Amino acid sequence: MKLKKLLSSATALALSALMLAGCSGSSDSGSSTTSANNTTTAANSTTTTAAKNDDTAANESEGAAVDNTEDDANLVITASEVNIAIQPSAAFIPLYIAREKGWIEEALAEYNVTVNWNDFESGPPMNESLAAGASDIGVIGDVPVVSAIAAGQNNPVVAIAAHAPDSYGVIVAADSDISSVADLNGKVLATTIGSTSHEHFDLLLAANGIDINTDVQLVNISTGDAATVLANHEADAVALWEPNITRLVENGTAKLIATGSDCGLLGVNPIVARADFADKNPGILKVYIEQYARAVKEFDDLDDETLQKIADDLSLTSEQVLSIKPKYDYVVRITDEDAPNLQKTIQFLVKIGNLDEEYDINDYLRPQYTENADIAQYLD
Numbered sequence: 001m002k003l004k005k006l007l008s009s010a011t012a013l014a015l016s017a018l019m020l021a022g023c024s025g026s027s028d029s030g031s032s033t034t035s036a037n038n039t040t041t042a043a044n045s046t047t048t049t050a051a052k053n054d055d056t057a058a059n060e061s062e063g064a065a066v067d068n069t070e071d072d073a074n075l076v077i078t079a080s081e082v083n084i085a086i087q088p089s090a091a092f093i094p095l096y097i098a099r100e101k102g103w104i105e106e107a108l109a110e111y112n113v114t115v116n117w118n119d120f121e122s123g124p125p126m127n128e129s130l131a132a133g134a135s136d137i138g139v140i141g142d143v144p145v146v147s148a149i150a151a152g153q154n155n156p157v158v159a160i161a162a163h164a165p166d167s168y169g170v171i172v173a174a175d176s177d178i179s180s181v182a183d184l185n186g187k188v189l190a191t192t193i194g195s196t197s198h199e200h201f202d203l204l205l206a207a208n209g210i211d212i213n214t215d216v217q218l219v220n221i222s223t224g225d226a227a228t229v230l231a232n233h234e235a236d237a238v239a240l241w242e243p244n245i246t247r248l249v250e251n252g253t254a255k256l257i258a259t260g261s262d263c264g265l266l267g268v269n270p271i272v273a274r275a276d277f278a279d280k281n282p283g284i285l286k287v288y289i290e291q292y293a294r295a296v297k298e299f300d301d302l303d304d305e306t307l308q309k310i311a312d313d314l315s316l317t318s319e320q321v322l323s324i325k326p327k328y329d330y331v332v333r334i335t336d337e338d339a340p341n342l343q344k345t346i347q348f349l350v351k352i353g354n355l356d357e358e359y360d361i362n363d364y365l366r367p368q369y370t371e372n373a374d375i376a377q378y379l380d
Helices: 009-020 090-101 103-109 123-132 142-150 196-207 223-231 244-250 275-280 282-299 304-313 318-327 338-351
Strands: 049-052 057-060 081-086 114-119 137-139 157-163 168-173 188-191 217-220 237-241 254-259 268-273
Touching: 081 090, 081 123, 081 282, 090 103, 090 137, 090 157, 090 282, 090 304, 090 318, 103 114, 103 282, 123 137, 123 142, 142 196, 142 268, 142 338, 157 282, 157 338, 168 196, 168 223, 168 244, 188 196, 188 223, 196 237, 196 338, 223 237, 223 244, 223 254, 237 244, 244 254, 244 318, 268 275, 268 282, 268 338, 275 282, 304 318
Parallel strands: 081 114, 081 137, 188 217, 188 237
Antiparallel strands: 049 057, 137 268, 157 268, 168 237, 168 254
């Protein structure tokens, strides 16, 4: 069934009157989408509706009429544009592929929906953009997702970009005598405090009988400082994530001693949407999820030109992109593993004092969006 924008009741009555008078006609309307990279694009608050079938398309500004069928309710589009947030992580490579191919723009063009792209370096500023209504859909790590919800943002998880336990790792200097997690007892450890890598350190040390609060010294750094602190011996080990790990290992700066798989870290990377936008535009979510899944399949046989563009986006070589690909399971669907693992992240953030209290992540999971998307052809 095609996506469609619905006629307002007033427009429907007017068309009916014209048809009864013998003055009927048909027309096709559509426009190509446009893409814009920006980090501060304000969300367009204008709502439009339109009817789209084999013969007729119309644009209105009065709001969408209610459709009586359950299937059509899952396909409604009321927005004239969608603002998509993206950040340079290998967990989100399928979204970069979809952007390079123009697939989301192409799929939404016939419904007169403009696609804008907002680029961010990390999750926290993306959360700010979602809170301000400047972004509608985002790809983001587990810590910023649950932190935003705890802060009062209603950004439900509508799909899962990837599971990636081995995209998180602990590295030491290439010439270090440290060869295992057990060797970290009594050492200075560096990571971004409050990040998933901080949680990784916590789980990894605990699994090896080391107390993160009493047995090691933990210091806060940005991921860009990892090479410097190791080279200057300011830290004995650093916990961080891809593609930083691959860069530092391959340039001879560091060696890897542990990953998320060593302590049960799933590495959930959700796709979230503003609840108000998602509720009013399930048709746009359907297109987004389908094109993301399409890109997951495309990644298996990606052309060289697109591969190089993705590598440039991630500041990697095309060979490095392919080498880290096996570390990611681009599941798309929300699985039975996601809720308990996201709940553990909430509990960790409460433990370190970043969140005041625990809440139930199940209240913010929306599997219906992937269930209503035609993605089996790409994933199964």
